[in-house]
Amino acid sequence: MSILLKNGQIIKRHGLEPQEILIENGTIVAEGSRLDNNANNEIDLHGALITPGLIDMHVHLREPGYTNKETIVTGAKAAAHGGFTTIGAMANIDPTCDTPDKFKAQVSRNQAGCVKIKQYAPVTEGRAGHAPIDFDAVSAAGAEVFSDDGAGIQDAAVVYKAMKQLAKLGLPLCDHAQDAQLSFGGVINCGEASQRLGLPGMPDISETAQIARNLIIAQETGVHYHVCHVSTKESVELVRQAKRHGINVTCEVTPHHLLLDEDDITEDDPQFKMNPPLREITDRQACIAGLMDGTIDIIATDHAPHTDEEKQHGFLNSPNGIVGSETAFALLYTKFVKSGLWTLQQLVNWMSINPANIFKLTNVGQLNVGDPADIAAFDLANDEVIDEKQFFSKGHNSPFIGTRVSGMTTLTLVDGEIVYRRATDEQ
Incomplete structure (x- = not known):
């Protein structure tokens, strides 16, 4: 199983730069721009920030x-x-x-x-x-x-x-x-x-x-x-x-x-x-x-x-x-x-x-070729209101409900498996 994350951005020294990430069998195998691939699944991140999980x-x-x-x-x-x-x-x-x-x-x-x-x-x-x-x-x-x-x-x-x-x-x-x-x-x-x-x-x-x-x-x-x-x-x-x-x-x-x-x-x-x-x-x-x-x-x-x-x-x-x-x-x-x-x-x-x-955790907190594909993507461009109806937690106990924020998650991968994808981004 392979996944191509395209139209994302990563943090570089001088700001955000375009990035694509190719994942195969749960591992990051290539990074760059306009990667050649035959991925089973292409996911368009629409300019979202890509970070280590x-x-x-x-x-x-x-x-x-x-x-x-x-x-x-x-x-x-x-x-x-x-x-x-x-x-x-x-x-x-x-x-x-x-x-x-x-x-x-x-x-x-x-x-x-x-x-x-x-x-x-x-x-x-x-x-x-x-x-x-x-x-x-x-x-x-x-x-x-x-x-x-x-x-x-x-x-x-x-x-x-x-x-x-x-x-x-x-x-x-x-x-x-x-x-x-x-x-x-x-x-x-x-x-x-x-x-x-x-x-x-x-x-x-x-x-x-x-x-x-x-x-x-x-x-x-x-x-x-x-x-x-x-x-x-x-x-x-x-x-x-x-x-x-x-x-x-x-x-x-x-x-x-x-x-x-x-x-x-x-x-x-x-x-x-x-x-x-x-x-x-x-x-x-x-x-x-x-x-x-x-x-x-x-x-x-x-x-x-x-x-x-x-x-x-x-x-x-x-x-x-x-x-x-x-x-x-x-x-x-x-x-x-x-x-x-x-x-x-x-x-x-x-x-x-x-x-x-x-905490000396191994194989996490990185975004390099060869690392497990533990990856998160965040929408920095658009605002959303925090809504407890969107929570997956059973708990709604938060003083921040109703707050308008940028940077909500659009995609989360663990070992290359999609564990969260924003509904509006699903194909």
Whole structure:
């Protein structure tokens, strides 16, 4: 089976240049302009941007245990709709995959997805935060990334033991940094919005105190410490200084912490409820600056679907999180690239190339002859309105619904197979 992608554009040093890509048996075999071919299938991209398939190392697929919110099939389709070809699935599922057998069973379930799924194993047994899992056994079963995401690990001794063992294996600990005792039951950032709405606030220190603690432990153990969804200016500065001191730390930021802050919360609307919460404008600006100076390494969506019913009960009684797989690239392109603050290459680096490098993913994040044909194409020329009726995710919980954007996905290929194609482009 062969496919020719024609009338596309790729990023070059001096801007966008025309490009055709020939794919045979799932592999890129030729690139250039006006390729000679006898392809079984020619796809006209109508000038769309061609990139390596995007990589999102922080999603919640909810299966098993919470399939009313999402399934592996729907979550993978949502990722493909957003141009993602590889995703990292967090372990806050029920049961979690904290033993070799349960991990292998989860990897087997993930085969139902139409994109490549890198499965996280938890750091602690049952994600309870009390005892590290058997890292040797679970890594031998195939686990390469570990996180208790959804909750911070409160016991420093547990973090120390886990980091020592993961350092020996050369594998990362990915941390939801949150000190529960310093969160004070907050459901929104502790600031102007919490006061105005009369809601309990979560102070910045709930995040930064745990990052500071864990950076010291990471320095002692030598582990690769990856901080999930940083949200405060103090967190960014802690990571910046840690990198300067040679600590093996990387971190991520979400699209919503780059695009929104607490000033955007005008009423008790749980579509704006997430953890960590939307912070002050100075925190959002620090996250943007941190990306641009290399302190923050990647963008990850923290795609967190919930049912429509669950998200109807205000900040106090609705769950944390928003969906992000299907809107991330377009929102960021529209806000930051079209405005001239970022280049297209920077955006692709943060959403594809850097995640592949940081997590040592092989055969992804590239667009060269001989590579697997994991490819995304985006319509930069036309605007669309984000419409939850177009979502493949079961979750519609997003504050961005109704936003007009450029850069929506037109085509996604995984190993040369079409896993998403915009309906208006289908022949």
